[in-house]
Amino acid sequence: MTIRNLVLLGCLLCANPVSAQITSSTSASGKAELSELLRTTKQQLQEGNTDAALSALQQAEDSYAGMARYDYWYGVVALRAGQPTLASLALERAILSDPNHAGARLELAASYLALNRLNKSEAELDYLARFNPPPSAQEAIARYRTEIAERRRRAAEGSQLVMLSVDYGYDSNYLNYPSSFDLFDNTFLEGLAILEADDTQFATGRGVWFHQRDIDARQFVEFSVAGQARVNEDSEARAFDTTILQGSAAYGLRLDAKNSIRYGVDLGQVWLDDGDFRSHIGLLVGWQHNYDLQHTFIANLRARDFSFDARRNDYRGAQLEFEWQYQLRPDLLLRSRYALETERVSNSPARPGGDAMRNYLSVQADYQASGRHHWLGSLNYHSLRYMQEDFAIFNRGVDDHRDDDTLTTRLEWTYLITPQWRTGLSGLYRDQSSTIDFFNLDQTLLQWTVTYVY
Secondary structure (H helix, E strand, C coil): CCHHHHHHHHHHHCCCCCCCCCCCCCCHHHHHHHHHHHHHHHHHHHCCCHHHHHHHHHHCHHHHCCCHHHHHHHHHHHHHCCCHHHHHHHHHHHHHHCCCCHHHHHHHHHHHHHCCCHHHHHHHHHHHHCCCCCHHHHHHHHHHHHHHHHHHHHHHHCEEEEEEEEEEEEECCCCCCCCCEECCCCCCCCCCCEECCCCEEEEEEEEEEEEEEECCCCEEEEEEEEEEEEEECCHHHHHHCEEEEEEEEEEEEECCCCEEEEEEEEEEEEEECCEEEEEEEEEEEEEEEECCCCEEEEEEEEEEEEEECCHHHCEEEEEEEEEEEEEEECCEEEEEEEEEEEEEECCCCCCCCCCEEEEEEEEEEEEECCCCEEEEEEEEEEEEEECCCECHHHCCCCCECCEEEEEEEEEEEEEECCCCEEEEEEEEEEEEEECCHHHCEEEEEEEEEEEEEC
16 A cells, blocks of 8 residues: 555544644644644534634634644634635635645535535545445545536525515614704794604514526526515504515526626516506526635626506616625625616606616625524715706795715624524614605614524
């Protein structure tokens, strides 16, 4: 048996991995500290305390990243903590340091499998199989191959996601009014019509169904249906109870390993206080480019036709959207988005202000604090400009251009109770300024959510 085979055999049979060679620049004390860290990590794993083990390894990453035995255990713990993306990046790093680290390759195959990257998982298994692994490793490899085959069979039949949520929350300004506004200020009718922001508590039920099915290795189809119903507790707010139902269908084509395109249609209906409010139908063309493991670029072009119960509000919209996703760290995903949207009124007489243009700019951070805790924060800017002077009824009888600038911040915490059940809290604050005083307003939303994922 060759030396290489002996090394591989030892990696797969032993409970501990073969240690990577420590670089000559690493001090003896550094070696001892790493050994003690890994000893504690193994003990915590045996006790089932994966969150604590992962936290300790994350804190030591700056000191030991790039050392195969540290990266191996970092990947092992991350995978068992339910973070396969973090695990795969750590294990890939281990293999860069030690290409023949059989334990790291086997764990990496499991990580890829958890991420549904079946071809990459199979490639790691094929690599290991060339070196006549011991029976215990062969059993693990056989299990993974069976799972890969089963997933491919299910993919041919189609995969789906069902998500059901219940929210309970507080809305500081369900009317979208300013804090206080006298429509007839400085006239003999002053005080007759004062509009003020009002708050309410509310409950919301939400549901999402998503189905994707491969036609062949390159082509796929996607279908989704989503709906929600919000009921306000305040009796005066009941007139603003809202129900939304929307669906979409798309055909996709994988051009190569990095590029894919989508063509789709979507439609939706909104009911306000159990009466028709608005419906739409639209078309989508989208492109996605996976530049590397860290960078993803997305571009979408949408065209939609909106029909309102009040026909004067009908319009046609076109939107061009760009998104950049950046995996800054294994546990931190950053997103930035810009969109430009135009609205052209369809009827005459038309809504106040006529045609309009919107700009959207947002940044978002997704942080996986541990296997159970997830944080999401976002900052969004939205500008709205109407093309015609109007809105005299909201501007004390004077027509004027309406330009709105809105800044919204949102923070959300989610806790994974089980793989199916999760709960969370979220808060949102919106501040809007306008060239017309009536549309200067702010709003706070606080929400508690329970979600079931199937």
